[in-house]
Amino acid sequence: MTVKKKAIVISLVVSVVLMLAKFVAYFITGSNSILTDAAESIVNVIAGSFAFYSIYLSTQPRDENHPYGHGKVEFFSAFVEGILILLAGVIIIFKSSYNLVYPHAVGQLLEGTLIIGITGLVNMIVGLYLINVGKDQHSVTLQADGKHLLTDTYTSAAIVVGLILIQLTNIIWFDSLLSVLVGFYIVYSGYKLTRGSVGGLMDESDFTLVEEVVEVLQNNRHNPWIDVHNLRTQQYGPEFHIDCHVTLPYYFDLNKVHREISQIDELINKEGFRKAELFIHA
Structure with missing residues (x-):
């Protein structure tokens, strides 16, 4: 197994485990902000699966139909990942905006905070690993996946801070407000990733x-x-x-x-x- 394939497999396995952990945290708390993080993890898993295939395809030798090789597929993979992130952010904004108007109760926030904090730390470690391997191997897909995980880390950190504030102030609607703000950040991250991949597909000068x-x-x-x-x-x-x-x-x-x-x-x-x-x- 090549270095790139090994890295994306690690990312995919970790993403599945963390997604399950975040949904457990959501079901025990009912927190919109935790649901936001869990929804983004679904994107991580889907994008990781597509990234694995794109890395496999990009390593195939040149052929008569592809004299420059298959490397461009990595930009397409990053584009798909960016679109998925963007859509997830939009859905999160609409869902959280609804609950901002019609708030609902949340509970067991301490347990949820601990789970999200741990998953955020793991995402940061894996994200930095993917970015380093991506730069070393000149892989757009790995760098995009790593940046996505770092975005997830920042999201988790913001959610942890928000959950702590909710526990200290007992202001329930703050949970939905935080989710809306995080949703806008996710949309921005998706846009940046999409913009970079489109530049690569259109042979933007390096x-x-x-x-x-x-x-x-x-x-x-x-x-x-x-x-x-x-x-x-x-x-x-x-x-x-x-x-x-x-x-x-x-x-x-x-x-x-x-x-x-x-x-x-x-x-x-x-x-x-x-x-x-x-x-x-x-």
Whole structure:
């Protein structure tokens, strides 16, 4: 099992366990804010399942129909996850707004607070793990899943604080108000994730990668490299593609041109922070 598959399996198993724990907390308390957290956990499980398939598909070798590989599916996975998060946030806002007008009693908040606090801590650990693995493996899916879990952590932390305040003040409607606020935060998180994935699907330029390439070329410049221009980047999951034009002396024969182009390719892949496939026009 690859590192990416192992990470997403861990995420999926943990998400299922935490989802069950949160629904237990909801059933013993009747708290809307806890239901908010539990509903987001359903999204975690669905998104994790889709992410597992997308990672499997993205690791498949190139074929005749997909000459650039299958890495783009990771952006689609992140898009689906973002939409699910956004929808969950909207549903939470409507449900909690109703209960804000028609409040209902809650109970056993101490037990619920402890359960949500523990699940939030576990989510933070797994989320940071996924983000680190995602950055190391250049996996958009893992990073999106990790950021989603961190969002869940912030949600849980806010809910814990809210539940403590409810116990101290005995203001029941505060539970629904907190859920509405958390719902808006979830919608915002879903929008950010969706926006980033759409940028990847539309080949939005990665300026960080461009700066890395420019820095490597400037620090290791050869005299025959008169000019490098039209530098463009694309990301296909963990794979990066760089397209550029290089101006070389007019008197170079094909062998010299090929040698210089090969040196640029080797230099970027050796000195750069990420492995990339280069298409260089001379």
